[in-house]
Amino acid sequence: AQSVSQHNHHVILSEAASLELGCNYSYGGTVNLFWYVQYPGQHLQLLLKYFSGDPLVKGIKGFEAEFIKSKFSFNLRKPSVQWSDTAEYFCAVNLSGTYKYIFGTGTRLKVLA
């Protein structure tokens, strides 16, 4: 069955540290890839998405993600985190040409001021 894995469940960083959150999926076909962010007490918001083309995708608030097809990965990065980046981050995969949309279990990021 298709699945999305986020291996880091909790991450704690100091402000200005660099961030990389892992996301791997299991599906052999074409996929569309997404990262969402959920700030404390709020709903999920779309951070960035990849459909095709340049595998390095830039999103809002300085986040970027790189699609590595050979590794089935779509890792989220930010060069320098801020206290306001404290949130839960969800990776999601849409199987291209289908309605199927699979979320990972999320990574809680805490940034220490």
Added chain:
Amino acid sequence: NAGVTQTPKFQVLKTGQSMTLQCAQDMNHEYMSWYRQDPGMGLRLIHYSVGAGITDQGEVPNGYNVSRSTTEDFPLRLLSAAPSQTSVYFCASSYGGDGRNYGYTFGSGTRLTVV
């Protein structure tokens, strides 16, 4: 432009009661979905719809019903509430042109407690 509107924001039910969670979107999106979010389990799909009159089950549909009579509205009905349905429920919609899901817009959620 309101986006996705969910009501109510909070609800407490007694075991066995029924209720309907409302969801409406004003973006003319084809896709609408209901998810529940539980600690450590991410988001799990309850039901989804790809257009008015078309609905299907997700991974955790038991105990829930949906209908989609219009493009805008996608209510979720709890038939007979159970404590296991205590959760945060999110409605989401997306544009689905050319067979792709272009990314969800989420509602603000309903926090449901069943006692």
